Amino acid sequence: MSHAEGAATAPAVAPRTGDPEITPEVVADHGLSPEEYERIQRVMGRDPTFTELGVFSAMWSEHCGYKNSKRLLRLLPTRAPWVIQGPGENAGVIDVGDGYALAFKIESHNHPSAVEPYQGAATGVGGILRDIFTMGARPVAVLDSLRFGDLDTPRVRYLFGGVVRGVGDYGNCVGIPNVGGEVMFDRGYEGNPIVNAMCLGLMKHEDLITAAASGTGSPLMAVGARTGRDGIHGATFASEELSEDSDESSRPQVQVGDPFTEKLLLEASLELIGSGAISGIQDMGAAGITSSASEMAGRGGSGVEMEMNAVPVRERGMTPYEILLSESQERMLVVAEPGREDDVRRILEKWELEAAVIGTVTDDGMFRVLEDGRVVANIPALPLTEGCPTYEREGIEAEEIAALRGADLSEHLIPEGDLTKSFLLLLGSPNVASKRWIYGQYDTTVRTSTAVRPGGDAGVIRIRGTKRAVAATTDCNGRFVYLEPRTGAMAAVAEAARNLVCVGATPTAITNNLNFGNPLKPHIYYQLREAVLGMRDACEAFETPVTGGNVSLFNETDGRAIYPTPVIGMVGVIDDVSKLTRHAFHAVGDDIVLLGENSGELGGSEYLYVTADLVAGRPPVVDLEGERMLQQAVLAMTREERLRSAHDCSEGGLAASLAECALGDGEDPLGVDVEVDEDLRPVVSLFGESQGRIVVSCTPGETPEVLRLAERYGVPARRIGAVTPADDGFSVRVRDGALSASLDELADAYFGALPRIMDAPALER
């Protein structure tokens, strides 16, 4: 290969014929400030070429360089004895016992999904799958965390329908079960939906492989799909605000996915890793070849040299700039063991895919790009990957939000009309109602390991050949974070942990997706900093370190930011899958026990949103120590097999939680007869979203033991009622109020809500 020869001497880099001249406007178009450009000039010791500018712009974007978030992310705990791989790799990895390791990560595809929901969401899933299998792990589960505006406009329904179809089609085709996630509809996300996808992969410890380019002279190979002109500058695009005309003009920056190729690439990659023919592998994701090659060089402490004419392309006449920044999907960069290129080719051929040598690993620390043997970019790799300027910005809370938090809610404490009517309205709100319309489009049972499917507190995947299982959930109530970022972020972590213990899993680690507005605005940076601090406190309290994640900033449309939404993807381990618990009540006559106490808030609740169209008030307090003890207590109850069901209280409060337990999956609903005597207004007792509460059920014989275990952990607990025959209906009495409805009424509100909204317009067409 002729291009390997020039490595010894520093080659001259001259501007390429036909490339635009670099003007301040061109620099600004690349999302770089004048100061950042000066920094590039210092790093280079000269002016960069247009190609080099493109490379810097991608690597120093928020998406790749985390320039506005890195200093905050450093505050998060990342270590624990069970953490095998922390932040900085394609995915975090933890030990889950019996020689198995779990790779997991969450990633956003918000901007592409706002422009083209189907492809945006589909490629989001594709990207996160690749992050997992490039670690050597086989993907075993997907979760999706989604946010949209209210479903009352055709545009939002189009976005929602398209995203769900995109998530489904991609995962279904590759054959990875979807086991959970969440969705919230609120005008705070209108115009700027959130699409976060999380993936879990299992591997034996010895199969772990990292994405580092080491071994001077090792060949670099591009494998999988060819490189086209799609998604050029996606990483930079993802780091900008959207505007009204983003839809049309940004389409070329949205990638197009092909799950069939992904499935082949998945099998080929795992076979490659198993063959020992490669020493490193990395997805060409955001910023394509540029980020994969430079990051591998950066991690390996080496350099790379690549010939652009050797890259298999879809169309002729692509410039090095375009090839370097293309985000065509389903491509990988691998470092082959010297002399084993043909083994790599053979494996790829079997899976009907291409592999081409496009360069070599060098030892000079440079990221060097050639076109026909001529050097068109020559950049020190380390400053490129690690030298992205990071900023600590000014953060000040917006006065209007402080005012909202302090709003007087007293007029809303007295319900307008009948409590049961309000309750059915709440149960039929898309935020509380069954999400079956969504996961009914997702394959949840392929791979025959799904022990708890979507619709429960957390998804559970058993580890075949062992007694163990892993559980996962995604959570974040953006309204709480909006009203009080630190508390809201703590609540997100706490809810995730509660969801895990409800299936009997010990919370183990998290991946996070920080979805925020423009951090250059002080009130947004305030939200970001406060949320990270809240997350830190909760993760430390629960011993759930952060092993990686994703940052998506600039989620604004025409200057309006989304609710700050730090989505928590939490994983847990179940030692004995035969002991897992589910949320549905089990049998008539069982006792219903409430663990935890109502702290009396109505702020940020779904009840206020549904009945008063209001997002205001103080969100529920989070008592981290109380939460930790609650988790321990439920885990002890599960371990001793005392429980027949467990379910967290969240959106819609205790009343909604009890209804979900009663309805289960809708096939065998059971009645509920409950009385809760709290010194609170009925709406707060029933619909307040106080944290730290779990509804469990057990046989009456076990109740004393359940109460004793709760006491041992200092968790308030009391029997609040019993499971009754379905014909007896749903009855919940609180001080000065009561709910009473038939199971059919509940089921109609709960299961019928989303189909009524989403399928009705289609019928009218």
Added chain:
Amino acid sequence: MKVAVVTFPGSNCDHDLYKAAQQVGADAVFVWHRERGLGGYDAVLLPGGFSYGDYLRPGAIARLSPIMEDVVEFANAGGPVLGICNGFQMLCEAGLLPGALVRNDSLRFESRDVRLRVERTDTLFTSEYEDGQILRIPIAHGDGNFEADKETLEALEDAGRVVFRYVDVDGEATTEANPNGSWHNIAGLVNEGGNVLGMMPHPERAMEEILGSTDGVGLFTSLAASLAATRV
């Protein structure tokens, strides 16, 4: 019992099927779609998934894979062939079963547990079930709506070739219980010789209590029992 599980590019239920066959004691072997010859196998299983990404039509390109010639030959010689989901679609495309599986009437991918009524227990695949038994089995497909012309449908029904029908919990073949719009709620059928079964639901996903149902086990034990019987 030695069974071939044929893997096509894009198959994603091949491992599930392999494990289900193993669970009932079969010696299961993966056969890559480019391999030739099925001599030595007692049964052939075509797995679900998205062979060739469902390009053109589900199963349409897989039908052209080299191994399919051998599958047709194996079936025509009376060998047992089971096609599940995408495997069923391939069997229709290959002409081993009549009719076609078109887009679900909801126009969406449908994933859930359905109830199936066992319509016949005198086949290679259903002998361990009871007549009229109701099974709980998952489905997961976008194109499972079985269609055929009127004469074919009548002939299928007259000959009793419908093996599984979508029903409600009470065993009634209602419209509500039909997840995809299939004619006559057809979920699975056999060829004239009774040795080729195609079905959209996934019995291989209903093999263990922890997964929600064990109602799929009977299908694999039936096949194993039939093969054991023929060998004697």
